[in-house]
Amino acid sequence: MSLDERAPAAVRTLAPPVPAPPVPARAYVPRLSGAVVALAPALLTVVLGLWGIRRQNSMWGDESVTYQLAHRELSEIWLTAQHVDLVHALHYALMHGLYGVFGGGLLTLRLPSVLAMALAAAGVGLLGLRLAGPRAGLLAGLVFPLIPQMQRYAQEGRSYALVCALVTWATYALVVGVARHARWRWALYGATMLLACLLHEFAVLALVAHGVTLFVSGVPRPVLRAWSVTAAVVVVALLPLVVGSAGQSGQVSWIGWPGTRLLGFLVMVAVGLVCARAPLAARGPVRLPVLALPILVLPTLLLLLAAPVKPLYVDRYVLYSGIGFALLLGAWMDHMHRLHPSSRIAWVAVVVALASLVPTTLSLRTPASRGDDVIAIGAAVREQGRPGDGLIYLSGRHRVWTEAYPEDTRALTDLALDRDPVASNTLAGVELPAREIAARMLEFDRIVAVRDPFRGQSHMNPQEEAKTRTLRRHFREDGTTHVRGARITVYVRDHTKSPEQAQAPLPTAR
Structure with missing residues (x-):
C-alpha cells in the first residue's frame, strides 16, 4: 500500500490538489493577436464611418437612386432592372429588406456600408497577420480605413463597400484554401466571390488578380486545378448578369478618359512598389507582395486597357484594390520597425501622414464632397415654387433629383x-411628346425649371429642345438659385418679347 493510500481519508480530502501544469503562454498568443488584429481596425472603421455620417443632411444623386428603388416593392425593383441598373438590382433588393425592418432614412441608407467596410478592415488585418505577422496585420488593418476612398464609400448608400468586404474575405478564403486544401474551403471562396460579382460585376477582376497570385506563387497542381474550377463556376454563374447589363451600357456613357482621376491610383501603385521591396519572411505558400500587388494593380489596369474601346474606369468600381495597398504599407511599416525599433523617424512620418489626411477627412463629411445634393435641390424647388406653378426638368433624367422627397414638388405640376417612375418601371419616368410638352407649358404663367449648372445646349433630344425653345420664346427669367449640382430658375410668361428676343439663346451659367 502506498503512502497516499495509508493516509486517513480526511487528510486526503483536505490536502491541496496538485496544480495542473501551466499552459504555455504562447498557446494564447495567436488567438489574442487575431482578436486584436481584427477588432482594432474594425472599431476604427466604425468610428470613422459614424463620424458625420449624415453629411449635414445631404444626399447625392447615386444615393438617391438607391433610396428611391429600395422603397419600391421587390417586383417593381425587378421590372425596373430590366430597363436600367440591372448591375445594382441585388443591392436594391437588399436595401429594400433593410428598409422594411429599420425604416427608410439616411442612417439606414449608409450604415450597411459602414459595417461592410469594418468587416473589410478586419479581413485586411487578418490577411496581414497570416502573411506577415501580427504587427504587420494590425498596421495594415489600421491603414485601410484611413485611405480617403475607403472613408468616402464607407459613408455612401451604394454597393461598393459591400463588394470590397466580400472581395477581402474571398481573398482570405483563398489564402487559407491554398494552405489547407479542402473542397469546402474552395466552395466558400467561390460563393463569396460570386456574391461580390452579383453585387457589382467588376468584382470579377479580383478573380484575375487571384489567378495571377497563384500562378506566380507556384502552388501545387491540385490547388491550381481547384481554383480554376471554382473561378469557372463563378464566371459561368455571372454570365446572365453580364449579358443583361451589356444591353444597358448607355448608363455608363458619361465615363470618359480618367485623366487626373488616375493620379491617386498612380501614387498608390508607386508607394506599393516601394513597399514591396521590403524583405518579408514567407509564412506560407503565398507571399504578401505576390498577393497584394496583383489586386492593387490589375483590376484598374484591365479597365484602363479597355478604355480605347469603351472607357470604364471609375475608382469606386475597383475600390477593393485598396486591400493590396494597405497590406503592402502595413508590412513595410512593420519591416521598418524591426530594422529600427528605437527610431522616432517612423513615428514622425506616421504623424505627418495622418496630419496630411485631416483636410480630406473633414471635407468628405460635407455636401461639397459630392457632385450634387438632391435634398438641397428639392428644397430649392420648394422655396422657389408657388402652389399651382409648372415644373420643368430641362433634362428628363434629372427628375430623380426630386423623386427621393416628392413632397418638395407636390404643389407643382410636372x-x-x-x-411617373414607379408606374413606368424607370428611374425618371416617361415624358410626353415634344409638341404636347410645349402646349402644356403655354398654359402656365409661371414655371420653375431645373437644369444642370454648366450644361450647354448641344445634343438635346426633341423634348429638351421643345422645353428650351418654349422658354426662350414665351417666358423671361425671373430669378435663379444655384445649389450643389443644379440651377433652379423661375420663368414668368412674357407677352412683350420681340421676335429677335424670342430667338436669342438661353444664358448659360459661368
Whole structure:
C-alpha cells in the first residue's frame, strides 16, 4: 500500500490538489493577436464611418437612386432592372429588406456600408497577420480605413463597400484554401466571390488578380486545378448578369478618359512598389507582395486597357484594390520597425501622414464632397415654387433629383411627365411628346425649371429642345438659385418679347 493510500481519508480530502501544469503562454498568443488584429481596425472603421455620417443632411444623386428603388416593392425593383441598373438590382433588393425592418432614412441608407467596410478592415488585418505577422496585420488593418476612398464609400448608400468586404474575405478564403486544401474551403471562396460579382460585376477582376497570385506563387497542381474550377463556376454563374447589363451600357456613357482621376491610383501603385521591396519572411505558400500587388494593380489596369474601346474606369468600381495597398504599407511599416525599433523617424512620418489626411477627412463629411445634393435641390424647388406653378426638368433624367422627397414638388405640376417612375418601371419616368410638352407649358404663367449648372445646349433630344425653345420664346427669367449640382430658375410668361428676343439663346451659367 502506498503512502497516499495509508493516509486517513480526511487528510486526503483536505490536502491541496496538485496544480495542473501551466499552459504555455504562447498557446494564447495567436488567438489574442487575431482578436486584436481584427477588432482594432474594425472599431476604427466604425468610428470613422459614424463620424458625420449624415453629411449635414445631404444626399447625392447615386444615393438617391438607391433610396428611391429600395422603397419600391421587390417586383417593381425587378421590372425596373430590366430597363436600367440591372448591375445594382441585388443591392436594391437588399436595401429594400433593410428598409422594411429599420425604416427608410439616411442612417439606414449608409450604415450597411459602414459595417461592410469594418468587416473589410478586419479581413485586411487578418490577411496581414497570416502573411506577415501580427504587427504587420494590425498596421495594415489600421491603414485601410484611413485611405480617403475607403472613408468616402464607407459613408455612401451604394454597393461598393459591400463588394470590397466580400472581395477581402474571398481573398482570405483563398489564402487559407491554398494552405489547407479542402473542397469546402474552395466552395466558400467561390460563393463569396460570386456574391461580390452579383453585387457589382467588376468584382470579377479580383478573380484575375487571384489567378495571377497563384500562378506566380507556384502552388501545387491540385490547388491550381481547384481554383480554376471554382473561378469557372463563378464566371459561368455571372454570365446572365453580364449579358443583361451589356444591353444597358448607355448608363455608363458619361465615363470618359480618367485623366487626373488616375493620379491617386498612380501614387498608390508607386508607394506599393516601394513597399514591396521590403524583405518579408514567407509564412506560407503565398507571399504578401505576390498577393497584394496583383489586386492593387490589375483590376484598374484591365479597365484602363479597355478604355480605347469603351472607357470604364471609375475608382469606386475597383475600390477593393485598396486591400493590396494597405497590406503592402502595413508590412513595410512593420519591416521598418524591426530594422529600427528605437527610431522616432517612423513615428514622425506616421504623424505627418495622418496630419496630411485631416483636410480630406473633414471635407468628405460635407455636401461639397459630392457632385450634387438632391435634398438641397428639392428644397430649392420648394422655396422657389408657388402652389399651382409648372415644373420643368430641362433634362428628363434629372427628375430623380426630386423623386427621393416628392413632397418638395407636390404643389407643382410636372408639365412634361406622362408616366411617373414607379408606374413606368424607370428611374425618371416617361415624358410626353415634344409638341404636347410645349402646349402644356403655354398654359402656365409661371414655371420653375431645373437644369444642370454648366450644361450647354448641344445634343438635346426633341423634348429638351421643345422645353428650351418654349422658354426662350414665351417666358423671361425671373430669378435663379444655384445649389450643389443644379440651377433652379423661375420663368414668368412674357407677352412683350420681340421676335429677335424670342430667338436669342438661353444664358448659360459661368
